[in-house]
Amino acid sequence: MLDECKLTITQLSGAAPAAAETPAAVKPDPVSEPQASPEVQQPVITADNSTDIEAEAKTSKAAPPAPAASSSIRVGIDKVDSLINLVGELVITQSMLSELGNNFEMEKLDRLSNGLEQLLQNTKELQESVMRIRMLPISFAFNRFPRMIRDLAAKTGKQVELKLSGEQTELDKTVMEQIGDPLVHLVRNAIDHGIEPAEERQAQGKHSEGSIHLNAFHKGGSIVIEISDDGRGLNPEKILAKAIEKGVVDPSEQLSKEDIFSLIFEAGFSTAEVVSDISGRGVGMDVVRRNIQDLGGRIEVESEIGKGSTFRVHLPLTLAILDGQLVRVGTETYIIPLISIVESLQIKSEQVNEVSGGMVLYRLREDNVPVIPIYQEFGLEADNTELADALLVVVEDGGNKIGLLVDDLLAQQQVVIKSLESNYQRVEGISGATILGDGSVSMILDIPGLIQGASRRAQNNHGRAA
Structure with a gap:
């Protein structure tokens, strides 16, 4: 069928060019075939009309440098169409202002003012349109968690259900790339520290299957990501006692519940009695907070003993503006x-x-x-x-x-x-x-x-x- 093949014709160095396919009754004369000069760089011609020159095939033995790593983003055609329309509006406004600039007179001052206002409006719309192109649904970050939670639940012997909501909430691509690791650490902590084994949950009157909920939504000029679990929650007395033992806080210091919860983000702080390869090594939570702060965001903690914990991450929509x-x-x-x-x-x-x-x-x-x-x-x-x-x-x-x-x-x-x-x-x-x-x-x-x-x-x- 047509349009279902790709043709590539490659000139081999130092050899005669390969003959194109011809009917059996017609044979090309090998004497008439021109010999390729070894000094001439021969092109590689592909069916998509691109040309690649095999440079330095004979003169250099060094391997070509590796291409620089690049990333791409998939953009909906509606966003591209909107951008093209805005560029057209900008061109029209620019033409109008250029015409006003020729032989300018004070009678044209009102038209100039209106044109500048139109230029400002077009620029703002163009900026918003370009920023929308950089926005991706947060489902790209959430998609890694179903399998990860399934593997960690099997490893720890716990029963865990994952709930996702707000997956279509959009976030800047750069922010999303950098928030992935902090979210992974928070989810791993929720499984290891938060969710109890099935027997312990049943003894407390809970369902044997624990729940972890990832939710994302817009609030004001930022995005909020919530990581919630219905596990055992944070024990403020235990956290405070550990902080006093490590010398992080003074025994005479009066701390609020929020201040005590913020202690878990101190470097080297952990209340885990058993160190595992999942968490409890006293590393990670301080890095989580630092990475979030580097993005211009902040993290809040809400918890109640026996009912669970919620880590709430506030992030800017974009790092560019x-x-x-x-x-x-x-x-x-x-x-x-x-x-x-x-x-x-x-x-x-x-x-x-x-x-x-x-x-x-x-x-x-x-x-x-x-x-x-x-x-x-x-x-x-x-x-x-x-x-x-x-x-x-x-x-x-x-x-x-x-x-x-x-x-x-x-x-x-x-x-x-x-x-x-x-x-x-x-x-x-x-x-x-x-x-x-x-x-x-x-x-x-x-x-x-x-x-x-x-x-x-x-x-x-x-x-x-x-």
């Missing part, structure tokens, strides 16, 4: 991710308290929020060095809050993130950079890093005071 609040410190402009901002306020002097070690705390309702002067953090000259004259931007990550001291609040806008580490080097307190509309470069603040730095300074001050 973020919604940011522009702030000014002296002559520099910084960007704070909007998702991290709790509130902005004018400082009241009576709410400021200075503790040992020079740490300044601001009383915000029920919380004492450490104040971080940005001008001191990055060695700048600020307009306002007195707390009473400055603005405080309260940010939060992982349940911890700090206040960033700034001179002024500017606009809110979407910014394209440029990696500082790949183009320069890693800078403490900075997660990336972007280029503003006036062409200047603005740094994006690393909120988790600033919070961790404030926590370290507080611990050091507490140690010196002790």
Whole structure:
């Protein structure tokens, strides 16, 4: 049948070209066949009209370099059609603006303003369309779990049922590639630590088959992935006792239930009595939290003894663009991710308290929020060095809050993130950079890093005071 074959004709080096198939009654004259010159590179012609030159077949014995690893993405034709239509609209707007630019007169000012607004609208739609192309359903990450859970259940002798929901929730391809390993570790922990053996579950009045539920949904400008189980849950008393034994926390320190649960993400921390090749080695959970934070996300834990646990992962939809609040410190402009901002306020002097070690705390309702002067953090000259004259931007990550001291609040806008580490080097307190509309470069603040730095300074001050 037609279109069901592929023809490849390859010229062998130093040999006469192979004769094409001809009827038996017609024989090509071998004398008339031209001999290939050994110095000439001969092409390999394939049926798909592509040509490959066998370079350096005789002159070099070195193997050709391996092709660079590349990745691809499958895109629906509807998304491609939408992108083509938007490009067409952009071309029309550009042509209109170009015509207005010729012999411009003040009478054309209204048409120019309308054209610029149309250009802005087309650019936004084009940006959203391109970002949709990068989005994939999270089912690509969830599809690995049915077999993995079946194998782990057989290995541990437990009965486990997997429930999936929200598989069509879309996530940026880059985020999805990097969230796979943390999800695997959380699911393995749920089977090893959370789900009880069938006999133990029946003794507690539960169904002999445990359940693990993976759920994904959009919330605001982020995606939430939940890993839930109906197992034995986390024991806060046991976790706290282990933390005190390891010296992670002070015995006299009062911790909330959420603070105790966050201890499981400390490096080397494990309450498992038996070490297995599945979990309980004291490694992994700290890496899980760090990987999630590197993606600009955070993880929360909810648990009740005897009823199960839920690990809730909050992630940005994309790593390429973020919604940011522009702030000014002296002559520099910084960007704070909007998702991290709790509130902005004018400082009241009576709410400021200075503790040992020079740490300044601001009383915000029920919380004492450490104040971080940005001008001191990055060695700048600020307009306002007195707390009473400055603005405080309260940010939060992982349940911890700090206040960033700034001179002024500017606009809110979407910014394209440029990696500082790949183009320069890693800078403490900075997660990336972007280029503003006036062409200047603005740094994006690393909120988790600033919070961790404030926590370290507080611990050091507490140690010196002790």
